[in-house]
Amino acid sequence: MFKRYSITFWATVFVTVVCLSLVALDVWRSIDARSGQLQEMERLSANVARAMAQQADDTIKAADTSLADIVERIETEGQDGKVLARVQKQMAVQVENLPQLVGLFVYDERGRWVVNSRGVLNQAYNNADREYFIYHRNHADRGPHVGNPVISRSTGKWIMPVSRRLNRADGSFGGVVLATLDIDYFRRFYQSFDVGARGAVALVANTGVLMLRQPFDSERVGGSMRDSELFRHYAVLSGAARTGSAFLHSFHDGEVRLNSYRPLEHYPLFVSAALSREEMLERWRRDTFTRSVGVVVLAALIGFFGKRLVDQIRLRAQTEAALREARDALESANRTLERQAMQDGLTGLANRRQFDVTLGNEFSRATRHADTLAFIMIDVDYFKQYNDVYGHSAGDEVLRAVSKLIRALTPKRPGDLTARYGGEEIGILLPNTDIEGAQAVAERIRLAVEQLQMPHSGSPLGQVTLSSGVATMSPKRGVHAASMLVEAADKALYVAKSAGRNRVCLAPPVDD
Numbered sequence: 001m002f003k004r005y006s007i008t009f010w011a012t013v014f015v016t017v018v019c020l021s022l023v024a025l026d027v028w029r030s031i032d033a034r035s036g037q038l039q040e041m042e043r044l045s046a047n048v049a050r051a052m053a054q055q056a057d058d059t060i061k062a063a064d065t066s067l068a069d070i071v072e073r074i075e076t077e078g079q080d081g082k083v084l085a086r087v088q089k090q091m092a093v094q095v096e097n098l099p100q101l102v103g104l105f106v107y108d109e110r111g112r113w114v115v116n117s118r119g120v121l122n123q124a125y126n127n128a129d130r131e132y133f134i135y136h137r138n139h140a141d142r143g144p145h146v147g148n149p150v151i152s153r154s155t156g157k158w159i160m161p162v163s164r165r166l167n168r169a170d171g172s173f174g175g176v177v178l179a180t181l182d183i184d185y186f187r188r189f190y191q192s193f194d195v196g197a198r199g200a201v202a203l204v205a206n207t208g209v210l211m212l213r214q215p216f217d218s219e220r221v222g223g224s225m226r227d228s229e230l231f232r233h234y235a236v237l238s239g240a241a242r243t244g245s246a247f248l249h250s251f252h253d254g255e256v257r258l259n260s261y262r263p264l265e266h267y268p269l270f271v272s273a274a275l276s277r278e279e280m281l282e283r284w285r286r287d288t289f290t291r292s293v294g295v296v297v298l299a300a301l302i303g304f305f306g307k308r309l310v311d312q313i314r315l316r317a318q319t320e321a322a323l324r325e326a327r328d329a330l331e332s333a334n335r336t337l338e339r340q341a342m343q344d345g346l347t348g349l350a351n352r353r354q355f356d357v358t359l360g361n362e363f364s365r366a367t368r369h370a371d372t373l374a375f376i377m378i379d380v381d382y383f384k385q386y387n388d389v390y391g392h393s394a395g396d397e398v399l400r401a402v403s404k405l406i407r408a409l410t411p412k413r414p415g416d417l418t419a420r421y422g423g424e425e426i427g428i429l430l431p432n433t434d435i436e437g438a439q440a441v442a443e444r445i446r447l448a449v450e451q452l453q454m455p456h457s458g459s460p461l462g463q464v465t466l467s468s469g470v471a472t473m474s475p476k477r478g479v480h481a482a483s484m485l486v487e488a489a490d491k492a493l494y495v496a497k498s499a500g501r502n503r504v505c506l507a508p509p510v511d512d
């Protein structure tokens, strides 16, 4: 099957397959690198989200522990001056020890300041209108409450309120204990993450309120994210599914980012670390472009040189074919020349040269094997007259016809040879043949020509006839020569002519 196609075909297939494989391999590598890049992106954002959630949880927990302590103290020890002084001292120490804490506050059931970590009570402020205050007044639960971020009335800084309800002895609402966390504390921590120039991180309440976003925008802090893709995506999840990631359009700038989200363990908040898809894939695109250019150039070079190679192979194959053809033509011409060199042009019989060579070979062979060698010399009678009467061309025709007949009637054993000996004389060499056998051949030929009855007005016999002299010899080394056989046949021919022609005469055995 493979032989049906040329080497140039396979060379072309090879070069094409190499080029296509290179390109295919590069495409596959690029796709693989892209998915690797996205996986890396997911790992990175998930790690950032984990660190953010842990930090937020720990930060709020530390403040909440202080709140629980103060609530427990006031509810058991009351609110007289001594107790409040101790509480105030405790608060001041806590604020000093916890860098995230801006302040600790206790409000009574009307929102008035009872005690705080600063030790200064500004009765001009009332916090009864704050979201966290209203929440505790309306909810009896004793757990911590993380409120919406607000600008502190006392410091003017963005703060995150964490609060607990204070109960009177009868269980009715007795006020609020509040810890304010510095939003900047979170920001500083978030700034330490490298999420790229177009990345973002956020801390969001489960209610959809944005607590903080980095890059920071004070306009957006405390705003609602309920309409964002992130919140809508997160809100429908539950349990372990709340930790995960997804490509989402940003609510803030429309950028598509890979958002890794994760809930805080103890508080109703979640974090999101988002990396820009474009930014992450930018490097991949650059690498892919550079490599693809290299691969295309390489494939083009291979294709170019491959084509040249294929052309060379084709040229070589063509040259070889042309050489083969030329050699075949030359061999054929040589064979023709050889044949022509050994053949008589008029009769198609072997010529004198071939006769001499064959005679020499057969003579030697007969000498070696002690065989008999017979020779018949045939001559057309009155041929000169035929030429004179009918013309030379007609004479040629007679020679051709006679030769054809002689060839047909001559035995075809190996070594038998019919040759134009010269002029109108034809010789037949019959190795390993005795005198009777050779005579029979000569007689058969003579008779056949006679039966042709070719008119010959120049001959007393009236038609074309032949005369033959037949001779045989068993050659012995040092005694006989090949010419002796020819001479003997020639003499017998002369006898046949003298005896009236149209006959076969036998030569006496050649003397030892």
Ligand SMILES: Nc1nc2c(ncn2[C@@H]2O[C@H](COP(=O)(O)OP(=O)(O)OP(=O)(O)O)[C@@H](O)[C@H]2O)c(=O)[nH]1
Binding pocket: 346, 379, 380, 381, 382, 383, 384, 385, 387, 391, 392, 393, 394, 395, 396, 399, 422, 423, 424, 497, 501
């Ligand atoms: N047409 C033709 N004639 C040839 C050719 N070769 C020899 N001859 C002629 O053959 C003739 C031979 O004549 P001779 O040797 O005198 O003998 P002959 O006429 O055949 O008479 P006998 O042999 O005595 O019967 C010559 O006239 C040659 O010119 C040839 O190729 N073609």
